[in-house]
Amino acid sequence: MRFLPILFGFFLAMVPLMAQSDSEPAVWSHEVNQLSDTEYELIFKGKIHEGWHVYSQYTAEGGSLPSEFTFEKAGEDYELLGKTEESETIKEYSDIFEVEETFFKHEAVFTQKIKLLNPDVKQITVNLFYQICKEVCIPMDELFQISLDGSAFVETKKELDENSIALGQSLKLDLKNKELLNQGGLKEANGKSGLWMIFGLGFLGGLIALLTPCVFPMIPLTVSFFTKQSQNKSKGIVNAILYGFFIVLIYFLLSLPFHVFDSVDSQILNTIATNIWLNVFFFLIFVFFAFSFFGYYELTLPSSWANKMDAASTKAGGGLGIFFMALTLAIVSFSCTGPILGGLLGSTTLAEGDVATNLSAGMVGFGLALALPFALFALFPAWLNSLPKSGGWMTTVKVVLGFLELALAFKFLSNADLVGNWGIFKREIFLGIWIVLFVLMALYLFGLLRFPHDGPRQKLSTARKFTGLLSAGFSVYLILGLFNITNLKLLSGFPPPDFYSIQKTESDCPLGLDCFKDFDEGVAYAQKMNKPILLDFTGWACVNCRKMEENVWSDSSIYPLIRDEYVLISLYVDDRKELPEAEKFDFQYDSGRIKSIETIGQKWGTFQTVNFNAASQPYYVLLSPNLEVLNDAVQYVDIDVYEKWLKSGLEKYHLSMNRE
Numbered sequence: 292m293r294f295l296p297i298l299f300g301f302f303l304a305m306v307p308l309m310a311q312s313d314s315e316p317a318v319w320s321h322e323v324n325q326l327s328d329t330e331y332e333l334i335f336k337g338k339i340h341e342g343w344h345v346y347s348q349y350t351a352e353g354g355s356l357p358s359e360f361t362f363e364k365a366g367e368d369y370e371l372l373g374k375t376e377e378s379e380t381i382k383e384y385s386d387i388f389e390v391e392e393t394f395f396k397h398e399a400v401f402t403q404k405i406k407l408l409n410p411d412v413k414q415i416t417v418n419l420f421y422q423i424c425k426e427v428c429i430p431m432d433e434l435f436q437i438s439l440d441g442s443a444f445v446e447t448k449k450e451l452d453e454n455s456i457a458l459g460q461s462l463k464l465d466l467k468n469k470e471l472l473n474q475g476g477l478k479e480a481n482g483k484s485g486l487w488m489i490f491g492l493g494f495l496g497g498l499i500a501l502l503t504p505c506v507f508p509m510i511p512l513t514v515s516f517f518t519k520q521s522q523n524k525s526k527g528i529v530n531a532i533l534y535g536f537f538i539v540l541i542y543f544l545l546s547l548p549f550h551v552f553d554s555v556d557s558q559i560l561n562t563i564a565t566n567i568w569l570n571v572f573f574f575l576i577f578v579f580f581a582f583s584f585f586g587y588y589e590l591t592l593p594s595s596w597a598n599k600m601d602a603a604s605t606k607a608g609g610g611l612g613i614f615f616m617a618l619t620l621a622i623v624s625f626s627c628t629g630p631i632l633g634g635l636l637g638s639t640t641l642a643e644g645d646v647a648t649n650l651s652a653g654m655v656g657f658g659l660a661l662a663l664p665f666a667l668f669a670l671f672p673a674w675l676n677s678l679p680k681s682g683g684w685m686t687t688v689k690v691v692l693g694f695l696e697l698a699l700a701f702k703f704l705s706n707a708d709l710v711g712n713w714g715i716f717k718r719e720i721f722l723g724i725w726i727v728l729f730v731l732m733a734l735y736l737f738g739l740l741r742f743p744h745d746g747p748r749q750k751l752s753t754a755r756k757f758t759g760l761l762s763a764g765f766s767v768y769l770i771l772g773l774f775n776i777t778n779l780k781l782l783s784g785f786p787p788p789d790f791y792s793i794q795k796t797e798s799d800c801p802l803g804l805d806c807f808k809d810f811d812e813g814v815a816y817a818q819k820m821n822k823p824i825l826l827d828f829t830g831w832a833c834v835n836c837r838k839m840e841e842n843v844w845s846d847s848s849i850y851p852l853i854r855d856e857y858v859l860i861s862l863y864v865d866d867r868k869e870l871p872e873a874e875k876f877d878f879q880y881d882s883g884r885i886k887s888i889e890t891i892g893q894k895w896g897t898f899q900t901v902n903f904n905a906a907s908q909p910y911y912v913l914l915s916p917n918l919e920v921l922n923d924a925v926q927y928v929d930i931d932v933y934e935k936w937l938k939s940g941l942e943k944y945h946l947s948m949n950r951e
Contacts, residue, residue: 316343316423317399319433323441329407330372331439335360335419337399343425344394347380348401351390356430356831356865358421360401368412372404384706414438414445422865428833429906430865430896432886451885455876462878462894464902467919472903472912493653496631497660502688506624510664528670530613535662537617542658545632546651570707577700584693586686586744631692632657686744687736687755694732698725705787718787719794722773725786726766733762778845801840802850806859810898813860817916823944825857825937828899828910830865830892835927836909846930852937857913864896864908913940915947 317337324332339345350357360375378400380393405415417435422428436444451459500506583589621628632654701716701724708716734740736759738751751759772779779786800806806827807813817824829836843849853859868891869875878897879885888894900906903924913921913936921940925933 316340316425316429317345317421317431319419319435321417321435321437323437323439325439326404329410331405331407333403333405333417333437335401335403335417335435337395337421337433339395339397339399339423341397343423344381344396345399345421345423347393347395348375348377350393354385354390354392355394355424355428356420356422356867358399358401358419360403361418361420362403362405363416363418365405368409369405369407369415372406375401375403377401413440413442428830428835428865428908430830430892431906451877451879454873455878458874458876458888459878462898462901464918466902466914467917469920471920471922472924487652489649490652490656493656494660495656496653497657499688499692500624500628500631500657500661501664503624503628503685503692506620506628506661509620509624510668531668531670532666533610534613534617535666537614538620538662538665539655539658540614541617541621542654542661543651546654567707570703574700574704574707577696577703581693581696581700584689584696585742586689587742628657628661684752684755686746690735690742690745691732691758694728694735698728701725701728708787716787718792719773721786722769722779726769726773729762729766729769733759733766736762800859800861802844804844804854804859806861808861808863810860810862810895813858814916814918817858820858821916821948822856822858823921823940824914824916825853825859826912826914827859827861828864828895828903828905828908828912829861830863830908833865833908839909839927843928843930843933846934848934849930849937852934852941856941857937862895862898864892864899866891866895868892870894911936913937913944915944919947 317339319335319337321336322334324334326332337345346355346357348358348360362369362371365371378395378398380395383392383394384390385392401419415437417437419433419435420430421433422430438444501510701721705716705721708714731740735742736751736755738748768777768781769779771777772782807816810826813824844853869889870891874894875887875889877885878888880901886893886897888897896906899910903910903912905924907926909926911925915921921943922936925936928936
């Protein structure tokens with residue numbers, strides 16, 4: 292179910308806006324509070340647009356880039372009193388980087404106290420470097436020009452030296468066919484809204500719940516009640532439809548408490564992904580659910596609840612009585628629906644975005660699937676005759692659900708292992724456990740394994756045999772993935788990431804490809820080999836860059852194209868390694884703004900902005916060795932789009948070669 296975060300990311304990503312719009316994902320301001328004649332408090336506030344987040348100053352090593360303040364002339368004109376404080380942050384575990392990320396949503400506030408060493412100082416300059424992410428990550432700089440006495444800031448004109456002018460000019464490329472870059476609009480991945488996908492998962496869960504012994508027998512009984520007890524047929528149909536509506540409403544209402552808290556997606560549900568003991572707790576809960584499905588015990592809400600709701604439905608009558616009937620169904624069927632809803636909750640918390648909204652969408656889907664039969668069979672009562680009879684097949688459904696609950700349980704235990712750095716549930720161990728589970732499920736479906744509530748042995752149905760074959764086939768698929776014979780793309784990263792492995796391999800380039808991390812060196816090699824260039828603007832802390840590499844570049848139709856047909860140049864715009872002193876310079880934009888280029892990342896980030904008018908990653912461009920743009924730029928796309936894009940660029944390159 293790891294594809295949920297990816298699909299939800301497609302829905303949230305607004306890549307063309309970020310690449311071409313003047314709007315900023317964060318708007319910054321500053322305030323000054325005078326504490327004494329020589330002491331001041333500087334406050335920096337960032338309003339962060341919906342869906343974006345800015346990383347803290349204190350991110351974990353190996354994760355996303357931290358925010359960093361540079362106070363110019365600190366120690367000369369003034370001194371810093373203590374560390375730069377920051378407002379409340381959010382913590383979430385990143386499967387990509389295996390660390391706990393710390394970041395801000397909606398607003399970031401930083402506070403720094405200073406003491407003047409030179410009483411004549413009236414203004415200071417502060418630079419903030421930060422990384423802001425949505426489905427793309429953008430490293431950015433914010434310059435604060437602060438007047439301590441409230442007067443207008445007088446900017447000192449900075450003159451560029453000859454070295455800066457020369458190095459700045461060398462960053463600018465003479466691109467041919469530059470208009471092709473956005474000819475078709477910047478391509479992004481096409482996918483359904485994550486909400487619709489979660490709604491679909493909830494609906495699927497509801498359909499499965501219908502097949503359980505807690506719900507299935509209720510369908511003909513309830514429909515018959517409405518059609519027979521009502522004064523006329525049309526009234527019975529209306530009551531049955533109203534009953535179905537109330538079922539949907541009840542499950543939707545179960546999600547409302549999660550909307551009460553503004554911070555629900557970060558501090559309540561998503562803490563499951565970051566807190567070791569909550570992960571362990573959910574692992575135990577799902578194991579408990581699983582063994583209830585295996586028949587070792589039954590989960591029930593207090594019978595007094597159901598009795599009270601049933602009595603209330605009799606007394607109330609009318610629409611209110613039907614509501615209490617629907618509530619009675621929800622309570623009575625809890626032993627079967629509870630674990631399924633728990634799985635829905637777990638899947639929702641593993642997704643990105645507004646968890647409360649996701650949960651509501653899933654709950655509505657679940658309730659709708661439960662409600663539909665009551666309305667449909669009331670409209671077409673003859674269909675009731677086609678319903679299969681209750682029997683042992685429903686017990687089989689519960690056991691299969693039990694195995695699926697166990698599989699999901701180990702995802703939470705894996706999260707705890709990743710967060711705690713236990714090193715126990717490496718990718719191979721996790722896959723091995725899943726292989727055992729699905730082999731056991733296949734053995735059960737073929738009648739070789741039995742549980743307490745199984746009835747007498749009977750001839751296996753075709754559906755049961757088919758499901759057993761599916762389970763066995765999935766086990767083989769996992770085994771092939773365990774030995775790297777095939778790529779487990781169907782799981783979309785649900786197991787631990789590839790690099791969290793017993794046999795860990797190191798490579799300077801993605802997927803072990805040959806690549807250049809310097810543009811000029813890569814171009815020189817492309818000219819020598821007479822090959823086109825795949826220019827990859829990426830980042831060490833870019834989640835979507837890793838997703839593209841793991842899920843798209845690794846595809847059998849993509850990998851050979853990159854390896855054999857292109858020269859790969861990967862430029863890391865968030866690389867904080869300092870440039871050699873001779874290569875540091877001040878760059879002046881066309882607007883007149885001057886920026887100091889002191890790190891590798893600043894150099895390539897400026898290079899991307901100046902030549903391609905883009906600042907987000909991943910960002911891919913196809914070039915000929917003589918810097919002719921071969922195709923429009925793409926970012927976070929699927930396999931089909933990326934393959935067509937690579938082949939199209941290759942065709943255009945060969946055509947241009949033939950013309951020459």
